[in-house]
Amino acid sequence: MSSNTADLNPPPRILLGAGPANVHPRVYQAMMAPILGHLDPDFLHIMDETKSLMRAVFRTQNEETIAVSGTGSAGMEAAVANLIEPGERVVVCVAGFFGDRIAEMASRYGGEVVRVEAEWGRIIEAEAVEAALKAAGRTKLVAIVHSETSTGVHQPLEDIVRLAHEHDALVMVDTVTSLGGCEVAVDDWGLDACHSASQKCLGCPPGTAPLTFSPRAAAALRSRETKVRSWYLDMTLLDNYWGGKRAYHHTAPMTMVYALREGLRLVLEEGLEARISRHLRNGQALWAGLGAMGLTLHAQEEYRLPLITTVRIPEGIEDLKLRRALLYDHNIEIAGGLGILAGKIWRIGLMGVSSSAENVLAVLQALEQELSAQGFRLEKGAGVAVADRVLSEG
Amino acid sequence: MSSNTADLNPPPRILLGAGPANVHPRVYQAMMAPILGHLDPDFLHIMDETKSLMRAVFRTQNEETIAVSGTGSAGMEAAVANLIEPGERVVVCVAGFFGDRIAEMASRYGGEVVRVEAEWGRIIEAEAVEAALKAAGRTKLVAIVHSETSTGVHQPLEDIVRLAHEHDALVMVDTVTSLGGCEVAVDDWGLDACHSASQKCLGCPPGTAPLTFSPRAAAALRSRETKVRSWYLDMTLLDNYWGGKRAYHHTAPMTMVYALREGLRLVLEEGLEARISRHLRNGQALWAGLGAMGLTLHAQEEYRLPLITTVRIPEGIEDLKLRRALLYDHNIEIAGGLGILAGKIWRIGLMGVSSSAENVLAVLQALEQELSAQGFRLEKGAGVAVADRVLSEG
Incomplete structure (x- = not known):
């Protein structure tokens, strides 16, 4: 390989997988802005603005609010790495x-992990968390996913947060998929650590992970007895850069910060409520359409996440063949199942820019065609018609 | 803060600090390419191309060559995290x-750190490394910085690599500043781990860190007795995504991969030799010009790095006032000193796009004006004239 590679020319896909979602044109435009030095006063001002925007979208007053210079998994690891010291107990849902993945990270950072499990497709019941907390004894942290991208489940948090706090544990919540698409209210809900990612409902490319720590979590950092094992993700050092001290830590990825800033502005311009309604309406239309096509949704009905719809692959249908056909013949990406759900479900994302009425109808139309091509029997046009009715009612 | 922030409009600076450097227009253009799914065959192909381009620029055949989804410090931490297990001895230069910073990371990952120190501004002598290896006993890793951005020193590696291998230790080398601007030859030099960053001589925004592991380093990974403490930076998992298995790990930051691919193409189009000559010539012109202005260079003379020139701040000159004047009145960023050199030196970067004859003359001209304004006595026009002569001879 030398320099004789071709100019970059990736196809403009309709991204309805598990993320990344499509990127708003204004975000692309923001990424054209010239790079600044990482300590340039103009860049520090942009960081301040981005921090304020993150706080507005997280609905928090938390001082410790930053964008981790990595993808959503780096945000997750930052929360785990900072809140757990070796030997401390962590209840992971x-x-x-x-x-x-949280359990795996917590174990690598030396946590004594207690797993509270539920079937993949159902929520974690508060009673199970309570039983674990009672059995476990002194617990530092309860960690849970708000929007489980692998199952399409929308986890209720209220009771679990209350129980954790009653047991004097901190609460860490993964909102990688939900922030900007579902209600997330860090302060009202009493979350101690909450992380997300740029490439889902915030409408940016992947590469930054918003992260916020409550005063209680920040106090836990200050009273650590050991250094955070990861230097790159050490919140105290990161916050010295994002916060008042402006001490050099690493070189912030300016372009990604520009993108995040613009993505967050777009969220607030649309308005959190209007945006959440849009995501819900499009999700409901998709569910109705898939049902009318004779497909079965996987997630527990009362707790479906409108951002990621999981649908069972009908018997006799070839998973990869269908997804390839969607990708190459319809230019639409949907995702397959992860882990134990691989080959059993599809995951259809409607997040950020990708959550539109046009995309709901397009993916139903494409699925109908490709399912029919594989011999699946369905009533032609039923899915699109039902979805269209839900959309026009909304 | 709500959505009433202004449109992004950062000033187009001349970036002659310690990095980021200016970004090539073709790199900005590449970042406009549409986002793809992280497992889209078209994106996997782009990753393959980027990997091949990284190998060409690193001058290596190493199979384990990836771009870490973070900045240069994440690349550094990835090398440390993967190569050190708790209790293993590491000689850090x-x-x-x-x-x-490497020593700090190695200690956080449980390494028994032996520091081999030299004055900030001088190279590490091979004899000192030899003595440390003899005294230390069994050593897993010798870590050293090829291009010390804080001092402007260009560290010779040959003897140190030989000594490390004689003592059966792996060698990790930081080429964050040198890759694409100075000679770096991973295979010829026998380096076992080598990391860099996108925002210096590769001409991209910060956000990715090329990283390569030799077969010997890869074998060390396979024989680890403990898991890598960082999940996000676990090379075995990362290489499963970048390599043949294509197993999902994290969502790659496509835009940053697009940027890196274009930056690497530009390096190879110019040609490694021609590019290295350009950086050397511009560095030499700057050194000559600064000397003619009566300024003293900080780095050990035979080992000056043409990419980052360190110059002592003359007595009576106010550091911050001068750098602010350069930034606001000349639109030029240079960097101050780091750590114990803060307030004592300036660091002038000439990297990637920023390494041009025009920028050499512009920064000399601006420095002359602002030093004079603070009462520093110099021969008007001498710096520029001398630099110009070196440039035209080159």
Whole structure:
């Protein structure tokens, strides 16, 4: 390989997978802005604005609010790394791939992990968390995923947060998929650590992870007895850069900060309520359409996440063949299942820019065609018609 | 803060600090390419191309060559995290801020750190490394910075690599500043781990960190007895995504990969030799010009790095006032000193796009004006004239 590669020319896909979602044109435009030095007063001002925008979208007054210079998983790891010291007990709720990932990280950072499990597709019940907390004894942290991208489940948090706090534990919540698409209210809900990612409902490319720590979590940092094992993700050092001291830590990825700032502005311009309604309406239309096509949704009905719809692959249908056909013949990406759900479900994302009435109808139309091509029997046009009715009622 | 922030409009600076450097227009253009899914075959192909381009610029055949989804410090931490297990001995060469950073990371990952120190501004002598290896006993890793951004020193590696291998230790080398601007030959030099960053001589925004592991380093990964403490930076998992298995790990930051690919193409189009000559010539012109102005260079003369020139702040001159004047009145960023050199030196970067004859003359001209304004006595026009002569001879 030398320099004789071709000019970059990726196809403009309709991204309805599990993320990244499509990027808003204004975000692309923001990324054209010239790079500044990482300590240039003009850049520090942009960081301040981005921090304020993050706080507005997280609905928090938390001083410790930053964008981690990495993807959503780096945000998750930052929360885990900073809040756990070796030997401390962590109750991790696992009802999908990303709960499992938190447990894995917590174990690598020396935590004594207690897993509270539920079937992949169902919520974690507060009673199970309560039982674990009672059995476990002194617990530093309860960690849970708000929007389990692998199952399409929308986890209720209120009771679990209350129980954790009653047991004097901090609460860490993964809102990678939900922030900017579902209600997330860090302060009202009493969350101690909350992280997200740029490439889902915030409408940016992947590369930054908003992260916020409550005063209680910040106090836990200050009373650590050991250094955070990861230097790159050490919140105290990061906050010295994002906060008042402006001490050099690493070189912030300006372009990604520009993108995040613009994505957050777009969220607030649309308005959190209007945006959440849009995501819900489009999700409901998709569910109705899929149902009318004779497909079965996977997630527990009362707790479906409108951002990621999980649908069972009908018997006899070839997973990869269908997804390839969607990608190459319809230019639409949907995602397959992860972990134990691989080959069993599809995941259809409607997040940020990608959550539109046009995309709901397009993916239903494409699915109908490709399912029919594989011999699946359905009533032609029923899915689109039902979805269209839900959309026009909304 | 709500959505009433202004449109993004940062000033187009001449970036002659310690990085980021200015970004090539073709790199900005590449970042406009549409986002793809992280497992889209078209994106996997782009990753393959980027990997091949990284190998060409690193001058390596190493199979384990990836771009870490973070900045240069994440690349550094990835090398440390993967190569050190708790209790293993690491000899870290510290003659500046970034050597010190490696030592700090190695200690956080449980390494038994032996520091080999030199004055900040001088190279690490091979004899000192030899003595440390003999005294230390069994050593897993010798870590050293090739291009110490804090001191402007260009560290020779040949003897140190040989000694490390004689003592059966792996060698990790930081080429954050040198890759694409100075000679770096991973295979010929026998380096076992080598990391860099996108925002210096590769001409991209910060956000990705090229990283390569030799077969010997890869074998060390496979024989680890403990898991890598950082999940996000676990090379085995990362290489499963970048390599043949294509297993999902994290969502790659496509835009940053697009940027890196274009930056690397530009390096190879110019040609490594021609590019290295350009950086050297411009650095030499700057050194000559600064000398003619009566300024003293800080780095050990035979080992000056043409990419980052360190110059002592003359007595009576106010550091911050001068740098602010350069920034606001000349639109030029240079960097101050780091750590123990803060307030004592300036650092002038000539990297990637920023390394041009025009920028050499512009910064000399601006420095002359602002030094004079603070009462520093110099021969008007001498710096520019001397630099110009070197440039026209080159």
